[in-house]
Every structure is written in C-alpha cells, then in structure tokens.
Amino acid sequence: MAADHSRNEGDMIGRALPRKEDDPLLRGLGSFIDDIQEPAGTLHAVFVMSTHAHARIVEIDVSEAIRLEGVVAIYTGKELAGRIKPITSDIVQPGYQPVKRQVLATDRVRFVGEAVAVVIAENRYLAEDAAELVRVDYEELLPLIDVDQAVQADAPKLHDETTGNVLFQASFRTPRFDEVFASADHVVRDSFQSHRLAVTAMEPRGCLAVYQRRNDNLTLWTSTQIPHIVRTAISNLLDWDETRLRVIAPDVGGAFGGKCSVYPEELLVSFLARELNAPVKWICDRREDLMTTTQGREYRFDVALAFRKDGTLLGALAKIDCNIGAYPSFPLGASVEAGGAAIYLPGTYRMPEYAYETRAITTTTCPSGVYRGVAAPVASLATETLMDRAARELGLDPAEIRRKNVLVASDLPYTNAVGARYLTGSFDTCLERALAAANYAEVRRKQSGDRLRDGKLHGIGIASVLEHTGQGTLRYRQRGIVYVPGFDGAQVKVEPNGRAIAWVSQCTQGQGHLTAFAQIVAQELGISIDEVTVIEGDTGFGPYGTGTFASRGAVIAGGATLRASTRVAEKIRRIAAHILKVNASDLKLSNGRVYASGETSMSIREVAAVAHSMDARALPDGESFGLEATDYYDPQVAPTSNAAHIAQVSIDPATGLVTIESYVVAHDCGRVINPLIVEGQIHGGIVQGLSSVLSEALRYDQNGQPITVSLMDYLLSTSVDCPDMTVLHEETWSPGTAGGFKGVGEGGVIGALPAIANAVADALVPFDAKINRLPLLPHVIVELMRSSSGLPGGHESTALGERNRLHDSVAVREEHAQSHECIS
Amino acid sequence: MKPSRFEYFSPATAAEAVEILANFEGTARLLAGGQSLVPILNFRVFAPAALIDLNRCRGLDEIRKDGTLLVLGAMVRQSAAETSETIRACCPLLTATAPFLGPNAVRNRGTVGGSLAHADRVAELPAVAVALGATMVAEGPKGRRDIAADDFFLGDLTNSLAVDEMLREVRFPVSSPVQRFAFVEATNRHHDLALVGVALKLTLRENRCEQAAIVVVGIGPKPTHLSASERSLVGNRLDADAVRNASALSIEGTEFESDPHTPASYRRHVLPALVERALLQAMSQGLSIQR
C-alpha cells in the first residue's frame, strides 16, 4: 500500500494518507498516562491484592506499613464503606442477575488480584515497600475456577445477591428447528474450548487525578476508551456533580477492549485525590495487568450444524457457556460475551433454523470484559471448523460448501435467524477474491493426501466471516446495556483564520482518528488537511459521547464528523452566496476557496472573518455568528462488514510447531476513509488472532492462583511468528449510515481464528484431527497427531517414530545419503 | 514492579567482589548482565541485601586462547559469542548456539558466565558447557578452584558455587578439525525460550565416532547426558542406522518433567527428533571447521 501525500486535490476520503498523529510519537514525544508531567506533590497509589481466589477477609493490619517513611495513607474497604458506591452493571435483560463490585473488597475476595487495600506514598518504590508490609488475614473459601465447578448444585454462591452463579442466561429456538434438525441428512458437532486471554495492550492501564479545591474540580487523566462513561460513573458512584468533573484520555497505548470498562482504580484514585487534596497517580504494571485488567474468551461452545447431503446448511444448535470471572465489567455487563456468541454463530450463511442456550457464569477468576471481537472469533471458529468437517464428510471441498451457503447479492437484505439484519455485503465476492488471490484451486490440486512437502505438513484454511459494527442506541437498548449511550458527537468549528477544529466525542488508541476524521472535514470544507485539527478524548471540550470500541469509530464518530462538517459547509455556502450574490447551490468548496462559476470566488478564510464580524461585509439576515455545527449521530442500522481469510500453514511433524506460510484476506468495510489505516487494523487484528490461536493462554491452578503473570509465561506472537499479508479491498458502501462507512477494527481477529484453525486442521487431515481447543501449542498439535486413528495403539510414540511412520520418504533418505557422503 | 532496596557495590577486581560477597554471608547477589537477575528483582521474588556489580571488574571480559583451552571471562557478553573470531575459531558450538540465546538487546548485556551461574533449567549455555566438558573456575576468599561442568549444575537455578564464591571464568576445550557440533531446540513460538534443547559434540576418528556428548536441557532440573545415545554412537560409523538408534535410545531411562504449561509427554515425544536433527546437522558439516 503506497502512501498518498496529496494534500488537497480532489477527494480526501479514500486517500492513503500517512497520519497526522505520527510525528510526536516517532520522536518519543507522545503523552501517554505515565508521561504526563506530574504536578508537584503527586502521590502514588499501589494496591494490596488478594492472594486467594476466594476468601473471607478476617483482618487487615496496616500498622507496620503506615509507619514506613514516605507513606501518606492506607485505606481498606472498611474505611471507604459507604463513601464510594459499588459498581453495578445492571443490564436490563430477562435472565440477567446484576451484582455489585466494591472498589476495595470489604468482607470477601473473589479473585487473586482483587484489591483489598490501597497504599498512598511519595513514590511508587516506597508505596510498593509499604504494600508488602500490609498483613491480611484470610479465611479461605472454596475456589471455583471454571464454569463446571461454578454450576454444581452444591457450589458456593459467589455473590450474596444472586441465585446461584449463572449471572445471565438466554435461549432461543426457531419454530421449525426441531423438525428440521431431526430430519437433516448430516450433522456435525463438537465441543469447542477456548482459553482465557489477556488483552495485553503494550501500555498497561493507569490514571492520574488532580483535584482543585478552589472550585471543587477534579480532572482525571486515564488510559481509557470511554472517557464520558467514566466521568458519568464517577459522578454517580462518588455522588459528585458531573459538571465539576473532567476526564481526559491522553495518548493511549492500545486498548482492544481492556480499557473499555470503568475500573475500581479510576474511582479510587479520583476519591483519594479529593480526600487527600493532592494529585494521586496509579500506573498498572504488567503483573497487575495480567491479573486485574479484564480478560476474555474463556468459553465452551457445544455446536452442531445440520446439512442436507448436498452440503446445504440447514441450521445450527449451540450451547454456550462463558466464564466471566468474579465480577461483570461495567458498562457492558455479564451478557456481552454470552449474548454476542449467540448472535455471531450463524455467520455469513443462509441458515434458517437456529437454537441456542447461552450462559454467563461467575467464577473466582479475574473479571472478564470485552476483548477485540468479543465472542465472535470463537463463534466463527466453531462454525467455520464444522463447515470444513461437514465438507470433508460429504465429499465436498471446503470452498465448495461455502459457495453453496454463503449469502449472495440476491439474498440481501437478509435477516438472520436471530433477527440480525444485513443490508449489504460482499460475502461471496470476498470469498472468490480471496480464493483467487491465494491460488486456492492450484494449492488443492498440488496437495498430497499425506499433506507432506519438504518434510512438513501443509494445509490451507478458509474463513468467511462478518462483523457487526457501528452499533447505536437502538442496539444497546435492545441488549439492555443502559449505561452505554450508543451515540457520538462532533463539534466542527472554523476559526477566524479559516482553519478548522473538530472536537469528537470518541478517543483513539492507535486507530488514526486524528487523520481519518480530518480527511472527512477537509473534504467537506474544501480545505487542506493541514488546516484541520481533530481533538478527541477530553470531556471538557465538545459533545458527550460513548467512546471507541466495538468497531464504531468510522461509522459513528466519522458519521457525526461528516454531518457536522456538511452543515458547516452549508453555512459557508450561504454566507458566500450572500456576498458573491449567487445561489448557494451553485457554489463549490475546494482549495480553501468557495467557487462560483467563472472566476468568481472568495476564500474560506474571508467567509470565516465575515462570520466572526471581523470584515467590512455583514452576514446575511438571520444568520448566526460563528462558523460551527455540532452533530450527534446515531445510526439506525448497525452496518455489517465482511471478509474472507485464507491462511496457509506448515507444521513441523516432529515438534508440532506451526508456521504461518501465507495469509490473504479480502475484506469489505464499506467506504474506506484511509486505506493505510484500514489495512493496519486488519494486519493487527489478524496477528492478535494468530497469537491467540497459537500460543496465548492464561492459566489458573486448581486453587485459582493465576500462573501466567508475566510475558515469559503469557506468550504473544513476535515478528518471527507472523507472515507478510495480502489485503484486498472491496467497498460496498453502507446505505444506512452517514458517509457509507462500516467498521473494521475487529474483523481481523474474527477471521484469523477460523482461518488458521482450518489450515491446521487441513494440514492434519492424515490424522483426522479435530481442532476444537485453543491455543494450538506444539504439544497440542503433537497430541492431535498421536491420538488420531492412524497410530498404533498401546505405545507412546515419539516424534521420531512419527516422522518415520509418516514418510519413508525421499527426503530422509537423501539426508542420510548426504551425511554418509560427508564423513567418508 | 519496582525492586526492593539493596546496597550497591561496583568493585574494580574480582577479589574485591568476592570479599564483599563473603561479608554479606549469602544475602548479596552478583550482578552480571542482569537479563536473568533483574526481572526476578523487579517481581520482588527475591530481595538481596546487596548487589555486587561485576561490570567494572578488570579482566573479567577477556577472551583468550590458552593452549588447548578457550578461556572466557565470566563477563564476556553473549553477543561476543556470535561476533568474536577467536570464539568462532576455537569453539564453534558456542557461536552456533548464540542465536538461540535471545534477541540482540538481551545478548548485548547478557553474559556467558551470568547465564551459566544462573543455571536456568532451560538455558542453552549450560547444555553447551556440559557437552563440551567445560571447566568453571570459581573464585572465593580462599582462592580459585576448578569445577567440571558436569558437577557445576545442581538443579534449577542452583549451582555448586559456595555462598562466598563467584564464577570467574570458563574454560572450553578448543575444538579440533575432527569434531562436529550442533545445537537444536523445540520451542512454543519461533525462536523462543527452549522447551527442550540439545547440545551435541561428536569426535570422529577414521569415519567412526570416537566420542559423543549429547546433552539435553529442559526435561529436568539440570543438563543431562543422554548416555545411552552417546554409548550407541561410540565406535560406530555415523550412518542412518546409527542416527536412528541414537535417537530412539534418547528416551531410554530418561526422566521427563511436566510443568503447568507443557506436559512431560511432549518432552518425551520431541527429544528423539531433536537428537536426530542435531546428529544430521553435525554430520552435514564439512571436514574443515565451519562457522
């Protein structure tokens, strides 16, 4: 993808413009939460974390800790009782049980890492010294580390206010499901287990609260995706006037859903700043991050797909269990993963019949939240894996079975079995383009039955996926998620110097909003992108909004920016029309000027001067001063993006190590604002998916102790694990959203899990291996090979035995011949 | 993740370092490259009363050939293993293992002696030291003593140095033209920490294997000779059968440990293939010593 440097000729939307954000970041002048200059007297908070998964707090002794030099204060849950309300995500949904989370545990701890006390000291080093000296007396209770334990009839109730440990359940059945399923020619089924993941943004969380007593104002800088929601939550839970609160998201070093919750730390740090009348700062270190930042994707999905013998997909049956940890996250709640899984399972196919049961279950593990794609990657994994298996069992190629079932143009608009509506899409086109780009037919033609080539097993895998993007107020109401507004706003303003500024209610963690939205403003106003500044993340400026998550940036913030810019452009035309004495509809904006026909024009800067009454010429009658507009945007339709991913892998049969050999994706996110940024999102999403398929897993031992609390144990993919990628673009403009934009942030992950899993399954076809659990670490691959029907039973085989069994092949003989030659 | 308080010393000689070490009676730690030690301190897994920084000690970073020995001061950086001509010429197995020791930033600071003394159960250099029959030279208040590599590694993160001793230098036998070497490992990700690693040294005489050292790390708490495999090669031609035999014997009488992430069965599964690969790699080297 070549960068496009043209600044103001023609349309800005669609340009592959390098980003306005880059310069300070490249120079090391970024301003991430820990980079912000601390005001004099800033105190540092460290949390004393529970060392038990489930226990009663008997006593907390801070006497030794408080005496340490440099320690200013220590608070426990008891001291704060009643002063900070608990976080409660009361989602309005049948089958939902809300629970409270105290900012500091009071009587009971429910996961290792839950904060029981906070130490405030002059610097972080001293605060950690003191935290070590806090003595907590626990009475251990039974840990519940997985869903099976938590749903046992005799399992302890984790939360006093609930019945049992199932915090949400829902079920659904289409009217003809039973009869269709019962009479289907062919059913494939499996139980899919995905491992709990840590979001692991490169920058962990953190916040800095600065209180000003004069006006009883508090400013909280926090590494967040949802500054307005955080502000409102602080107001509600601390009982503070929201007009005296300001929340600012600084530069944020990645988020991916891990910073999409209101956290106890944010409430506490705000409270402490006011209480102590001093700035208070807390930076999450990586160990804390792996133990306390919301995690995701610990699921078990029992899925069955029913087919006619010609491969036509008839329906799906799913039983979904999500381990959501000790507390639901706020504001998205306990149902977001369980509900999302059910909605995503039908995928990109015509599928009339569907039945599901879904549950969100609380356990004594770290709270789960939303992690890029939420449940969609695993739901897609289940569907796509079973599609491949059905294909093999019915004698079809995996591409064929998809061609048979994928939604085509004549199906659209399509309402799926659960009522999700796809107005437009290019499901079949993307599939064909990806297959062609990956040379799929050729790869299949050359593929051997034993999958071996050059001593490795090779496979190719397809995934056809979609992504629900840009969900607005209607969807959040439907899901009962009442603390997520669903709209976003933009205030676009042209200053007297003719330059534009746009305050947008979202915020960015690397998605390039400051460039993409500037492209929109520049195009609408006809000015150079260098004369547009986009500011986000500061609740002190601009409109209220929802924040950046769930692939809503381009659709909703982009949409609001577009609509506000359009109105400003209309006003520019009205003023210029009045001055140039032409019709407003005859005027064009470009190159920083307003053009009528012929030579007649005036600069936008002049128009701005008139609008601010800094020109001899007056505004038209009835026209207001200033040159700005604020728009709140709430799309009525949540547009669906789609993609087809094709991965090729090779597996070392001796060690089980998987290599991604190539990766092709054809995607459609509607109208593209900046192809560089879109591709970046896709690359990044794919690698996060790849990483979770091949090596990431958070583990707890049987006592609920987390054993992956460092990056030496929690394995992220590095540059040598990942391939270069080919990204093909389709642009099916969204008819129902301003600008025609669709979202793209999560699609990469959603497609990568199934594509890679299917490629691995294909490479392991000689072993009839069923891929149904993640991650596919080398030892898992080896286990799949060993436990296949092809192996002699009753004896533990070795990789050497494996290799020898696999190929009495030329490669080995050649190697031996060579070495023999060498020595003689 | 800030470390606990400690006192800091930066002695100019090994003798001084040892004296300070002795004074602290086991509560001090020697700081070499820091790549293994400092993470432990940052996690507060361990809080020494003092750190004795060896980075300024004179003479500890020498690389010299001394007759039939390659002598590496304990503070020779791991990156030197890849770039030093002397090491390449005298001890090609060290050079071949260098890329496995970690990314550049780790090898720039990490030291050969530090890694050996740290004795991590999956570290590569301990396997190499044992395979080459290296000698560790310890220095304590009472002077120096030699410790054979076979006796140096006692268990995970445990070496046989006394509480008041430091590793001063390591002596490797200089390789000869009739020797072949290899290092291979199985990992969870590409070019990652080892799950299982195999260091191999073969000595040939007239087309037969005169001596074989095959040392594995990652299956237990310390580097282990695969004695059955080694014995099977001695006196025989190195052909396909010998390779197959040696590989298969690698699991005979060998104990494999599990950890929370990887089962013992995987280690058992993968070891023979690693031995085979190491043998084939070593055998494919030419008659002259290669890089």
Added chain:
Amino acid sequence: MAPTRHKIELTVNGERLQRHVEPRLLLSDFLRYELRLTGTHVGCAHGVCGACTVSINGSTARSCLTFAVQMDGAVIETVESLAPRGPLSALQQAFHEHHALQCGFCTPGFLMSARELLARDPDPSEESIRMALRGNLCRCTGYVNIVRAVRAAAAKLKGEGGTHGS
C-alpha cells in the same frame, strides 16, 4: 533511613550530566522521571516487550533491566536522539510512510532496535529484519508494516550510500 545515593556522570543524547541516584532506581525510571525523556516506555518491566529499548555504549539494551547507578561513565542514546535537528531520520520517515505505528507505545523501542540492525546489516533480508526485531512486541500493527518500513529505510539509506542519518 534514606538509602545511600551514588553519584553517576554520564552522557545522555550527547549531553553530559551528573546525578545522585538510589541504587534500585531503574534506568528506565531515571530517563523518564529524572531526565523527563519520556519517549522510552515501560511495557513490562521484566525484559520481554522491548518498549524500553535504549542504546548503552553503542548497543541496544533493555533499560528496565538496568540500574541507573550502573551507568557511571556510560553513553546513552534514547529515541529522542534520532531526530535532534528537526527532520525525521530515514528510519522514522519510513515508519511514517508505511504506517508502521498505530498507538506509538512500542515505536521508540522498535526504532532503536531497527537502527542497530541497519548499522550492523545495511541490506537485511525480510527474515533478518524479523529476527532482529523479535525482542520488540507490538499489539497494534501485526509487524507487517514495521518490517516493510525497515526494508524501505534500508533501501533508501543504501541508495544514499550509508547509514548516517538513520
């Protein structure tokens, strides 16, 4: 009882300075808080992610695994030294053109590692680039554009006849 402070004299980004530091002060914290050079980021504090990569005496190192007290007499360079007189270096420019950064948190570490690679190997293959950068983690870009940017920078610098300006 306050800990003993040790005097260190060192050069950071070309500037000679002198400070007194507590032994346990990590170099990453010294650079960030004492010198206000906040371009070097801390992503893990245990030497895995590479966000804290700086150059010590000409070689890259993880500043989260080094103590400031060890740096007496050292010459340190951080990301802030790459474009001291305004224009971005060829490497930084290539990152910009190829969209090799998204959130920017890991970027300083990548720049320092890539700079060292190009100084040692002016014409690296894609594989060499990936190998050299495997000690730097990124969660945003998937590494694709980072690798492309480094190749482009290498090509540009080769065309200009050297690595000066990287």
